[in-house]
Amino acid sequence: MPTQTFFHLPKEKQKTLLKAAMHEFTYHSFENASINQIIKEASIPRGSFYMYFHDKEDLYFYLLEQSRELFEKQLFMIIAEEKGDLFQTFERLFESIVDYCSKKNHRLFFKQVFANINSRAEKRLFPMKKDVFDPQNTHKLFLGQIDKSKLKVQTEEDLEEIVGLLFGMTLHTLVHSFAVDETKEEVMRSYQRKLELFKYGMEKR
Amino acid sequence: MPTQTFFHLPKEKQKTLLKAAMHEFTYHSFENASINQIIKEASIPRGSFYMYFHDKEDLYFYLLEQSRELFEKQLFMIIAEEKGDLFQTFERLFESIVDYCSKKNHRLFFKQVFANINSRAEKRLFPMKKDVFDPQNTHKLFLGQIDKSKLKVQTEEDLEEIVGLLFGMTLHTLVHSFAVDETKEEVMRSYQRKLELFKYGMEKR
């Protein structure tokens, strides 16, 4: 998280810095992104940057945090509306994530993010992922909202397993769709097919 | 790939360099690993390193390539033995991968690799993954070996989808198991449960 000092800055200046960061992270992977470049573009002296953020990762994860919060709100809103139906919830959440990440001014940024995402970054971006870094324990909260009656679950562990599989598949689909620039229609169709396979199984009966 | 010059080197010197690289990549992520450190440990002059490898990535992927080749051999051996049974093949391949990556002198290296793996590196490590960089088209060859009679597939696309899902799940399980240091028994049990869910579906009937 940024320091308090950062939040004391005039909103204008905050925006300038974040915008410069977005720009740099859009055209370079996290590792190749240069703090030098960001501070140059935002006209922030080097020393000041380190007053505001601990390091590059701190800044990067703060940018992702914004999206995570949105996804989290959506997740709980949708699962309430869908009365705990896990598959319906994932389908609607996925669509909402695709829409959000495909917005004109976001798309290239997320393409870059997804192309280089690793397991640490995953957890920072998606609320349904079990994670040690999860102060409110969103994960457990979410599990509690799921209607287990239609699922093959006996224990809490079983449920975690299923959610973990859905999450992994969702992310994989997202990453792939941004890598090959699928249209929304293509990726939704593909995602729905996968959900069907998950629901009913892959083996013929 | 390394240059010819590298392969002209005495086997001894090759080994020293690769061993130093393994060591560096075991204790640092790819991005944090330092060529400086590697050449220092291997007593190779800076200029020489660049005679042998194009850059750090070249060296890294060459190390992974060794494992990929082994996995590829295993894959085709197992699927032949299992007469095209996709789920049996994945189960046995997974066990073989876990065994290999858990070997005493490999374990920490792969823990590091998996902790930081991204979609590009995935493709370099696992033969069943569809990839532009796949000269022999291993992926297509593998699809051809699968017994489709027991699977819910109509088209080649359906099959690719299923294999993609299995692959993604496999990798995810592997990454997680190395991140939290599961025992072989734990990870195999978890993997088998997941395969069951994939086969028969998650929804109660």
Add this chain to the structure above:
DNA sequence: TTGACATATGACAACATGTCATGTTAAAAT
């Protein structure tokens, strides 16, 4: 007016990478 504290800032140390001019070696050609 004077502390006390938060904030601003650029020079600097430490380290990384990739290149290149200059040697060296060895084999082939004369």
Add this chain to the structure above:
DNA sequence: ATTTTAACATGACATGTTGTCATATGTCAA
């Protein structure tokens, strides 16, 4: 035996990166 040619070796160098720190500046309270 001498010369030519090509492959290989090497470390200094240019250019970049990051995080810190001594010093300067502003601001509020005593």
